[in-house]
Amino acid sequence: MTNNKMSNPVGFYTLLKREFWRFFKIPNNTIFPQLITAAFFMLVFGIALGAHIKEINGISYLLFILPGLYVQNLINGSYMNASGSLFVSRHFGNMQDVLVSPISHHQMVAAYLLSSMARGFFLGIGTLAIALLFTSFSISHFWVLLAYSLLTAILFSCCGIIIGLWSRSWEQLNIFINFVVTPLTFLGGVFYTLDMVPSSVALITRLNPVFYVVDGIRYGMLGIASGSIALGLVFLAAASVILYLAVFRLVKNGYNLKV
DSSP, X not given: OOSOOOOOHHHHHHHHHHHHHHHHTOHHHHTHHHHHHHHHHIIIIIIIIXXXXXXXXXXXXXXXXXXXXXXXXXXXXXXXXHHHHHHHXXXXXXXXXXXXXXXXXXXXXXXXXXXXXXXHHHHHHHHHHHHTTTOOOOOSOHHHHHHHHHHHHHHHHHHHHHHHHHOSSHHHHHHHIIIIXXXXXXXXXXXXXXXXSOXXXXXXXXXXXXXXXXXXXXXXXHSOOSSOHHHHHHHHHHHHHHHHHHHHHHHHTTTTOOO
């Protein structure tokens, strides 16, 4: 890609609008399946299993797992939107339209990033809305919740862009979500506390970065935490900046943008 592209607000808005409506126009593929899955988790784990589990830190088991379900959909939506869009655009030739458009590299990255964050937030908020059908809750620390949510969405949107650029097949596209994100999420303290599992599992959980994301979101929603909230924010902020710079470098160098 050339380096002489200038900032173009109209071009940026057009690409952002296209990427936003791309997922919003096909909700049966991009929205409803994840929300239905979250509802089943609430029914099976939160209500059926939760009836046999005592309160955790003074809250019901359904409320305890709610932040983790929110994180799952926030991560999945952010990652899948960027990775899927870039992969399809590269392999079906739509990327050529973006490459010849008069927008800067930062605007190109920002459009994919913001649209992916929008999908992640849409699914996350949808998860909370579904939870209101089963229980009631209030947000304990809104700004902490917002900060953790924004940084998490940025981080995994960047991951989605990188994998979307790297993948040359559908199998490669799904490697990260199936073999990295899903295991890290399930071992990230979504459904259990550290004292509910054997010491070996507790150790693995503490070494899992997603655990600190779930912990921070849980603190923002419910006011309970197992680790340092400030440290988690610093980690997420640093990781987000590093990955954004990596994404910008890849896009600026035209990495795999032409197939």
